[in-house]
Amino acid sequence: MLMQEKRFLLMLTMVFVFIGFLWAGGAQETEAERTGIKDFYTITTATTGGSFYPTGVALAQLWSEQLGDKLGTRFSAQTSAGSPENVDILDKNEAEIAYMQNNVVLWAYRGTNMFEGKPHKNFRLILPMFSSTYHFMVDKNINSLSALRGKRFVVGRPGSGTETSSRLVLEALGISYDDIKAEFLGQSEGLEALRNGQVDGVLAVGGHPISAVSDIMATPTRRFKMLNVAEDELQKINKAEPWMIPTEIPADTYPNQTTPIRTLKHMVFLLVKEDMNPEVVYQIVKTTWENMDWLRESHGAFNRMSIDLADEDFFNFEVPVHEGAKRYYREIGKLKD
Structure with missing residues (x-):
């Protein structure tokens, strides 16, 4: 009989402990719901x-x-x-x-x-x-955005903000993806492909300095450059997409960049x-x-x-x-x- 009473008390204690855990959990959840944090x-x-x-x-x-x-x-x-x-x-x-x-x-x-x-x-x-600045990194023989026709150009990952910007920049200049060989790569992959001569250009977007751009600009022997965008092209793009604002990347922002670079930015x-x-x-x-x-x-x-x-x-x-x-x-x- 004594043994049965002990078992009963033990089971009763376990029930109360279990209820206590449930109550504590409920109280914590209620606190989280109350504060919203x-x-x-x-x-x-x-x-x-x-x-x-x-x-x-x-x-x-x-x-x-x-x-x-x-x-x-x-x-x-x-x-x-x-x-x-x-x-x-x-x-x-x-x-x-x-x-x-x-x-x-x-x-x-x-x-x-x-x-x-x-x-x-x-x-x-x-x-x-x-603001995020547009870095048009291109083959050293390309001197304008319009010259990207027929070239292998990295526009960004599909559906990314960079890819959207690439498409709208090109469209403002009368260029569609059918007019270029669009490559859908991320910025780091695209810049590495440019370094290796696998593509002719890349749009890299971000607050300068972008580390991946700094890295590629430090390359001793370069077959590429940061494009100084023509004034008339900047105005065409800004007219079509007013949220793309003409700006400059100051000289010496990147290795081997001794002059300011005309380009675009967005907030x-x-x-x-x-x-x-x-x-x-x-x-x-x-x-x-x-x-x-x-x-x-x-x-x-x-x-x-x-x-x-x-x-x-x-x-x-x-x-x-x-x-x-x-x-x-x-x-x-x-x-x-």
């Missing part, structure tokens, strides 16, 4: 050959170190095919934060172009990043969805702007990222700014409602 946040970037991925890694490191204990969360960066794929990744909640170039942001929000009929009205801006934004926890958004925006010195040491692209970019154009952009980000911009006087 996840254990882990992912930044979707682009391929490793550009500037999105390394700068995304730097942001993830900064936010994890500065906010990990405060918010009880961590951040990481992942690669992707670029801006168009990031729309899908963000939409499917496979990442919470995304890099996107300005034209893709607009197309996704409106539901036009490649997103025809599928508007993403829940996308929100949080940070104006650096890059960091986005989240409307329902992302406003406290998390506020903290990452605040932490970013208050640690720009550290970020600029981590990657040269951050040298062109300034709080001055949070201007009227940013706040009046068709895609709204997230409420958590607005809170910080109000605090520092950049946003006045």
